[in-house]
Amino acid sequence: MSTQSSSPWRAYDWQLIQSAPITPIMHMALDEALLEEVAAGRRPPTLRIWEWAASAVVIGRFQSLRNEVDLDNARRYGVQVVRRITGGGAMFIEPGNTITYSIYAPVDLVAGMSTVESYAFCDRWVLDALASLGVEAWYQPINDITSAAGKIGGAAQTRRNGAVLHHVTMAYDIDSARMMEVLRIGREKLSDKGIASAAKRVDPLRRQTGLPRTAIIERMIDTFRTQHGLTDSSITPEEWQIAGQLVETKFGTEEWLRTVP
Amino acid sequence: MHGEYKIPGGKLVVIDLNVTDGALRDVVLSGDFFLEPAEALEWMAAALEGLPADTPVETIAARVRDAATHAELLGITPEGVAEAVRRALQGGAQ
Numbered sequence: 001m002s003t004q005s006s007s008p009w010r011a012y013d014w015q016l017i018q019s020a021p022i023t024p025i026m027h028m029a030l031d032e033a034l035l036e037e038v039a040a041g042r043r044p045p046t047l048r049i050w051e052w053a054a055s056a057v058v059i060g061r062f063q064s065l066r067n068e069v070d071l072d073n074a075r076r077y078g079v080q081v082v083r084r085i086t087g088g089g090a091m092f093i094e095p096g097n098t099i100t101y102s103i104y105a106p107v108d109l110v111a112g113m114s115t116v117e118s119y120a121f122c123d124r125w126v127l128d129a130l131a132s133l134g135v136e137a138w139y140q141p142i143n144d145i146t147s148a149a150g151k152i153g154g155a156a157q158t159r160r161n162g163a164v165l166h167h168v169t170m171a172y173d174i175d176s177a178r179m180m181e182v183l184r185i186g187r188e189k190l191s192d193k194g195i196a197s198a199a200k201r202v203d204p205l206r207r208q209t210g211l212p213r214t215a216i217i218e219r220m221i222d223t224f225r226t227q228h229g230l231t232d233s234s235i236t237p238e239e240w241q242i243a244g245q246l247v248e249t250k251f252g253t254e255e256w257l258r259t260v261p
Numbered sequence: 262m263h264g265e266y267k268i269p270g271g272k273l274v275v276i277d278l279n280v281t282d283g284a285l286r287d288v289v290l291s292g293d294f295f296l297e298p299a300e301a302l303e304w305m306a307a308a309l310e311g312l313p314a315d316t317p318v319e320t321i322a323a324r325v326r327d328a329a330t331h332a333e334l335l336g337i338t339p340e341g342v343a344e345a346v347r348r349a350l351q352g353g354a355q
Contacts, residue, residue, distance in 0.1 A: 060293050061296075061299055062290075062291055062292055062293070062294060062295075062296060062299075062302050063291055063292065063293060064275060064277065064289060064291035067263075067275060067277075067291060085299075086295070087293065087294055087295035087296060087335070087336075088293050088295065089272075089273075089293035090293070115295075115333065115335055116335070141270075142271070142272075142295075142335060142336055143295075156295070157295070158295075158297065158299075159297055260289065260291045260302070261289060
């Protein structure tokens, strides 16, 4: 704990969670469970690095399932379709192609900022990590991490009982053809981007760095640790149990998946 | 019927609805915007339910704004919702 530092991050004893690959639906449940645990003060603020056990389409809290996802193709390719608790857009996830992380923190971390400002603030360390790997990336409001060569990733936030969840998915690599088969991306969405193809909008980190995915994740963790401090942690048995219950009662139900039909 | 509107500098707003006896029915509002609290999605959709299909867009926007008074809207505006409704009613085509 630095008493001199003006960084709001340094007010907290940040915990790092890196777990073995887990299912997309369990990831959704863990995000809610850990957000509530941080909100309740039972868990210190935490950075969680995700590993995916299966391919997935993750749709935003307010997106229409039928408008966003080709369910027949998703089933055909074994792509699991889940809905997350944050807004934002649909993502096509393949385990080796994606870098995903969550930050769970008291809202005090972003006190005095507008929501738009807080998005960029929460990912400043990531932009620094990418810069150290030679990738000049910046924030494109509201919630995009982008570069001259194309979009790299997107963030989403929600707030609950005095805590904020900020999570991000970045493209390490991308199978654009498969993505276009499982996502329905309309022309209207691209109308003010001036780009004809959704696939062209993304320029993944593999191409930009030439590094293995794990090397990028390691650099991200190192950067967070250097800037904000970081203690190794793990998901507790109680947290696994809460998340498991949320899978049964919420995230695994058709009602939740189709909450916006 | 289906209408979409990409808010400049914001997000995509999508409306799906039916018109029965001249009134908006089965209104579903969706998109890649952000709302706090999440229930604001239902508040706004409910404000459109039953409106006469010839309601002026300004009135639609005002209804949505009233419904969302206690919500934080990010990437979505009442005017954008009204425009998506207008587009849905106009053609239904995407």
